[in-house]
Amino acid sequence: MKRKIQKLGSSTLAVTLPAEWAREQDLQKGDELVVQRDESSGSLLVVPDTPAETEATATIDAASLDSESVQRAILAQYVLGRQLIEVESDGPIQPAVFDAITEIERQLMGLGVVEEGIDTVAIRCSVDPGDFELPTLMDRLWRTEATMRSEAVESLLEADDDLAERAIDRQRQVEKLFYLFLRLVFTTYRNPRLNESVGLETGFPLIGYRSVAQDVVLMAGAARELAEVVIDTDDFALDEETREHLTAAATALDDVATATRNAVTTPTATATTAGREALATLEACADRAQEHLETARPEPILALQRVLLTLRRSAGHAEDSLDVATHFAFRSAHAVETKDF
Template identity: 55%
Template sequence: MNTDYVRVKRKVQQLGSSTLAVTVPAEWARHHDIEKGDEVIVQRDENGGSLLLVPEEPNVDDTDAVVNAETLSPEALGRAVVTQYVLGRQLVRIESETPLTPEHHDAVFDAERQLMGLGIVEQATQTVTVRCSVAPGDFDLPTLLGRLSRTEATIRTEAITALVEGDADRARTAARRYEQVEKLFYLFLRLVFATFRNPRLNQEVGLDTGFPLIGYRSVAQDVSLMAGLARDIADIVVESDGTVPDDDTADHLRALGGAIDDAVSATIAAVTTPDYDAAETARDRFDAVDDHVDACNDHLADERPEPLLELQRAVVLLERCAQHARDSLAVATHLAFRASPDLVDSE
């Protein structure tokens, strides 16, 4: 489809005493099969005041894709499948003029395990076809963001418990949960992209308008990064010699973990149910996080408990978790101001 009309000028015409009209580009109308008498949706962007014109049934005709695996490494093929999934493809066909290697097939199998709703429907020497059964209406973004955050919190809590108890098996279990975070995160990206392309999906994915999409995307990324840091704490335990910190040190770490849990939970609530007071409550929770970080660092500096190096690394990782959560709080604050127009009067 030609996109020369992405930015065009149109003259406003008077149709009646109180009616103004603007024509739409003919190619745009043809692409969406719009004819005289059809209805379209005019949606206002409440943030900037602009209008978005959306067909009653948007014509999204690129739901299938073909990946040429001939020159792709197995790792690159896996990334290509993930990308097509995020872009909203329903059917992805992997083709090669020469037989696919076992490593290429394994890369597709790994992607299948990594992506929710993706399944291999056909497999041959030179081709593999995968289909995604997930539809936007199957999930809503606020609920999915909550699931993502709770999974991250579980990894962090289990990793801290494994650290203070010297439990390597528990740490391995916590680290394996990261696969679920990845699965939820990629599904989240798929829904965000689909809704961005088709604004009529806003209500299906639990949003009144598309305004929060970019913010939600940012928060999901923060949660994913936090999960990676929590997995790093679990890896510290797996790689350690099993030395268990003393009770006082364990109490400091648990208190810090609990403070981060409270701050993150309050932040996600402020994002999914935008409210200025909720954002301020979350901000207060981070004051407690700062206090516990200082207490942990002071304790480690003064008492130098064993295993000191591992404990110091864990506290640094928890600080970084808190920083990502603070980034999400900034998003919550933006959404709160939008949801509370009485706080700001624009002239």
Template identity: 30%
Template sequence: MEVRRVQKFGKSTLMVSLPADWVKEVSLNPGESIYLEVDEDGSLKVYPPNLRTESVPREMKVKISITTSPELMTRIIYSLYILGFDKITIETLNGPFSEDLLRKIKESVRSLIGLEIVSQDITSIQIQSFLDPTKYNIGSLVNRLTNTLKQMLHYLNLGIREASRTFLQEVVELEKEVDRLYYLSLRQLLLAQVNRSLAYMIGVKRIQIVGNRILMKAAEEAADEISEAANDLLSLHPEDLALLKMSWDKMDMLIDQTSVVIDHVVKVLNKEDIKLVNEALEELRTLRRVLLSDALLLEEKIQRMNAPKVATAIRTLNLRLYNAIRRMEPIAEIAFNRGIEGLKEVVIE
């Protein structure tokens, strides 16, 4: 770390010179403007006129056996994507790709935003990222992710009301979109951690990186619960699904309340108002109590159905909604903490 002495300039202005090597590296000329940012730890960040967000492309070569587990290969691709690698070359050591391995690699690439296979032969595949990280603001990614969550609940509701497998299948497809946004968000957060210029452009504060990762994971897990609820219903026989429709009025209210609470949690995350966040936390807890009490009330109706599979589906659906609500609580807690950290004093009127 270089140390420079602060000098007085005029009656009240303090001045420090810029390092010559840095000035040369960023091609800074006299008369140009620079950007100053006070970081969370009190340090001062200096940015050149053209913020440098690009870095040296990161490449990784992966050498595998043709007997390598397709699931392991999927995890490697996902991990390299999250870690910010721009080019991935996969080569086999002992023959051509197996059909299962090749299929899994292609599925993995298609499920990650910005990745494409740019070349391929029987023993080698080259994957490249065409993402421009400056185009994906973290706030907009959070909103897209939670809006997709609400869409999932909407189609789940329609699937029950119409006894429609098409609507239920749409819930499952939307969960894949949540996963794509989740992995992109993780990639952005890790890139922002090592590239402060990029972090500045996409709205990531250093102190909030961990919290952002937690809230993204919470939303992704809530989507998993809703998707599993749809899969549970898809496993029913059409006649049982039609029978479940008889309980739609009650399910409609619970699903609608779940969607409303999720919407409130996201809104208070943006406002960082501790009173509003506290109200959202109470809404979450109240809805969880309602789901538990309604589960008991549904038992009598379930007993009269004389349809074991439908009874199980109703119980499981209630539990899935309960779990989805639980997954949203960390997001509200993060919003509460952010509301506190921005205050100089706490005043409750």
């Protein structure tokens, strides 16, 4: 929608607020708004100083949804920051729906059933944005993915099914941290006053951080696929030369992940350059490994090809995060200056 700028007094410019939005937010004359400026684009975010409390509760109609859809609906409302989620039906809730609620309760941090009846279930989330800082939560997400990837690579090199299973089981923790991260991102975006409580100076890096967190989850998915190669392949074993090539590629991927993490945490031109150099090293290692596979044709060749592609894909997700870090670096350091001549 468009709004025309009006002039109040000799130097003050003003715009009116959409009436429907003002009613939804229960805004009255004299209420305060928070206006936040994006340092890079100049756009403005306008939100109420105190967001409407009605957003804290959501109701899900279980009568019109199957058990999987109920799970997805609960997850969506959790991410959106709802404090109370009520699952209701016009008749008895089916056992499969109760089971789905129990399962999603275990998957999401701070979520718990507080009331259960024949036709209704009330679920409350005890997570408060002030309990976590996004940089700290991101660090936990990185460390969990790194542990999962390390276990997956070791299971590959040692042909250890038990270690592969352990890596796969760790993905649940990665997802739990990710959904909590999304919840805090959406909650903070709607209420910029929470920026300081979650460890940010402004709310505009939130979308970038969300993108980085998604890349970490995708890297965890790649680690899971590495572990699945070990489990799915009978008599999986590596000859010494193949082992050396894959070890070099996996080590290079570790360096890429570490450099990317450093660049996101401390976004500078130097840090992002180090990340690009680590990516180039990984690419060279992967190329040499690919050449070895094509020349020596070690067995199991198809499984090994899948491993190499998965390592490259994981590096691609890290590269996407590095792009975000590069954007952060340009914003914070003003690496590019423009002058009028």
